[in-house]
Amino acid sequence: MPPAPAAREKVLDAFESILVEHGERTATLDAVAESAGVSKGGLLYHFGSKQALVEGLCERLTARIGSDVETMRAAPEGPAAFYVRTSLYTGSPLDRTIIATSRLAQGSYRSAVRVLRSMRQRWFEVIVESVEDAAVARAVMLLGDGLYYNAALNGDWIHDVTGDTGTSVTDPARVDLDELLGVVADLIRSRTPADR
Amino acid sequence: MPPAPAAREKVLDAFESILVEHGERTATLDAVAESAGVSKGGLLYHFGSKQALVEGLCERLTARIGSDVETMRAAPEGPAAFYVRTSLYTGSPLDRTIIATSRLAQGSYRSAVRVLRSMRQRWFEVIVESVEDAAVARAVMLLGDGLYYNAALNGDWIHDVTGDTGTSVTDPARVDLDELLGVVADLIRSRTPADR
DNA sequence: GTCTATATTCCGATAGAC
């Protein structure tokens, strides 16, 4: 591949960060340019319009999902567990691109909606293939969706970075990964035909 | 209660509709006023600023959640099943208020984030009380969150209005309610201590 | 490729008539 224009990636990173941390309203060309360390004119050289910027982010998501799906398919723990585990927000590049694109989709950016739907479709295909039960696969998908919904809602992204002992049992937002994976395993087991 | 200014409610309805159908960016005072059939000046008489409008929607959500939680607590099918069932978008007033508020929360409206968190907290308390297992309760919450995430993503809200027979099994977005409730029932059963 | 203007449109809010 070509040397890859560094400025383009920097602009995309900045756009992503502002979307994740401050929402769509704040992600103006001015703000993105400043955060990327270029002028507005410079930004508009790489992305001719705001729509082009949105398109750029969508393409980045498509690319990142491609490698994620490959990893998922080969995951030793199984695609379902892998999917649930990686749906818990950790601030990975993929996480951030997903949240940023979700923010755009909540606006009226059709292309963001399209790319997110296709992402879900690709995940689902791999999961349903491995659990052999469409109902369970859809439930697993929903659990992952729920984790992203919570990530997008909380904003500060602190789930388990603090090693505090007082994790309140009554806080629905504080999801424990091992606990959840246990539930998922039970779920899959309870639905797997015991014909062997 | 006082006669309840009809115009205020109409404005709030319009704000909600635009948020749900076109997103936060489109929900300008101009657009809301036009959709509500009043002038911008008229709107600003009832809600002195955009922030006041946001606050008004948050208060509406708080009120509607209050009655929802009561209904949920008394539901014959049990709070968990009730919660999952009503998390599937049907276009009810509560559904619309939740989606609208979620749209605001994805922006940087702190009050919307706060009211949504408190909503989840209240739901969770009722659910955990009935299933007696915090892990299951959290998983159930996530399933509901996932349903709302999907509703917010699809935008056209068509899940089951069409009586088409060709519901593709490979479409993760097309959730069948009975199927999902079956999974939830299995889940609760698999985790309920059989000590009786 | 990147910059500094500048044109244009639009949004939120205020003032004041009716």
Added chain:
DNA sequence: GTCTATCGGAATATAGAC
């Protein structure tokens, strides 16, 4: 209570210098 008119600021996009 509801309206019209308008100000000030911000956002997208363009033009053209370096």
